[in-house]
Amino acid sequence: MTAVVPLPFTALRGVEHIASLSFESRWERTAFASFLTASAARNRAVFSASGELEGYLLTLFAGGNLDIVSIAVLPERRRQGVAEALLEDLRCSPDVLSSTLEVRADNEPSRRFYEKLGYALVGTRRRYYDGKNDAAVMRWDRR
Ligand SMILES: CC(C)(COP(=O)(O)OP(=O)(O)OC[C@H]1O[C@@H](n2cnc3c(N)ncnc32)[C@H](O)[C@@H]1OP(=O)(O)O)[C@@H](O)C(=O)NCCC(=O)NCCS
Numbered sequence: 001m002t003a004v005v006p007l008p009f010t011a012l013r014g015v016e017h018i019a020s021l022s023f024e025s026r027w028e029r030t031a032f033a034s035f036l037t038a039s040a041a042r043n044r045a046v047f048s049a050s051g052e053l054e055g056y057l058l059t060l061f062a063g064g065n066l067d068i069v070s071i072a073v074l075p076e077r078r079r080q081g082v083a084e085a086l087l088e089d090l091r092c093s094p095d096v097l098s099s100t101l102e103v104r105a106d107n108e109p110s111r112r113f114y115e116k117l118g119y120a121l122v123g124t125r126r127r128y129y130d131g132k133n134d135a136a137v138m139r140w141d142r143r
Pocket of ligand 1: 023077080084107
């Protein structure tokens, strides 16, 4: 079973490392730091037995909605249920009534991932990323 824990601030460099392997555009360290410390943040992590960060999930929770800010898993740990465990750990909380996110419209693996977890496409934001790439807006509602 994949053990999911709250993401500690000490994992900041690990988050930056996984993000650098996962996304074309880079965030400043201060951007990650602000999401790790935000009062509305609900963040989760999976570590290896040796203490290496293997996956992270950054979210903001407000008004019953869990907004996914960023999720990524080390390439060599993908397709082993890490991301699903991260997200389910937060969604199982009874105060989470819905969840929203934007994902690059051409990011098929991620869209398949969210669809498996019950998210549906609810809109598109044109040229949302770097003024070039469209975002698919997806949403899940507790029934
Ligand atoms: C998207 C991402 C977080 C998924 O992480 P993961 O730990 O590999 O996902 P899981 O193993 O929990 O996958 C759960 C399900 O999602 C779907 N899925 C995940 N990756 C997939 C892929 N590459 N292709 C198709 N479906 C995929 C599958 O249904 C999978 O279940 P299965 O393996 O039983 O078929 C990972 O691919 C990643 O880090 N990508 C780069 C960063 C990124 O794009 N983040 C999302 C931005 S919003």
